Amino acid sequence: QVPLVESGGGLVQVGDSLRLSCAASGLRLTPLQMAWFRQAPGKDREFVGAIRSNGGATYYADSTRGRGTVSRDNAKNTIFLQMDSLSAEDTAKYYCAASTWCAGPGCNRAQSYNYWGQGTQVTVSS
Numbered sequence: 001q002v003p004l005v006e007s008g009g010g011l012v013q014v015g016d017s018l019r020l021s022c023a024a025s026g027l028r029l030t031p032l033q034m035a036w037f038r039q040a041p042g043k044d045r046e047f048v049g050a051i052r053s054n055g056g057a058t059y060y061a062d063s064t065r066g067r068g069t070v071s072r073d074n075a076k077n078t079i080f081l082q083m084d085s086l087s088a089e090d091t092a093k094y095y096c097a098a099s100t101w102c103a104g105p106g107c108n109r110a111q112s113y114n115y116w117g118q119g120t121q122v123t124v125s126s
Helices: none
Strands: 004-007 010-013 018-024 033-039 046-051 058-060 068-073 078-083 092-099 120-125
Touching: 004 092, 018 033, 018 092, 018 120, 033 068, 033 078, 046 068, 046 078, 058 068, 078 092
Parallel strands: 010 120
Antiparallel strands: 004 018, 018 078, 033 046, 033 092, 046 058, 068 078, 092 120
16 A cells, blocks of 8 residues: 555646645654655656655755745645646656655655655646
8 A cells, every 4th residue: 555645636727826735644744754756758756845844844946946835734644735837847747755764955866765655647738
């Protein structure tokens, strides 16, 4: 059973906003750094943003800084990604990930995370 399940993806228009959710089952997220990655066809998995276990610090890729907001609700064992001003370049499958060992701004590689969801597709249409 995959412990992380993403939702909220879909087909949106350029300029729209989207909020993705990632719920955990059988995995307590409170002590873990959580992140969002995305992968477009033919491209490597790309870091989007991350949030520390205490929710006090967030980190973003240059491509999403200022447009993306990662947040978490530890009581609901869920994290979120709010993306604004979407463009066609944001079209990708979005994955949430959890790390049991990495924490801080340097944890922006896929190898830093050991739990993954199956992803949710976001398609931005013009």
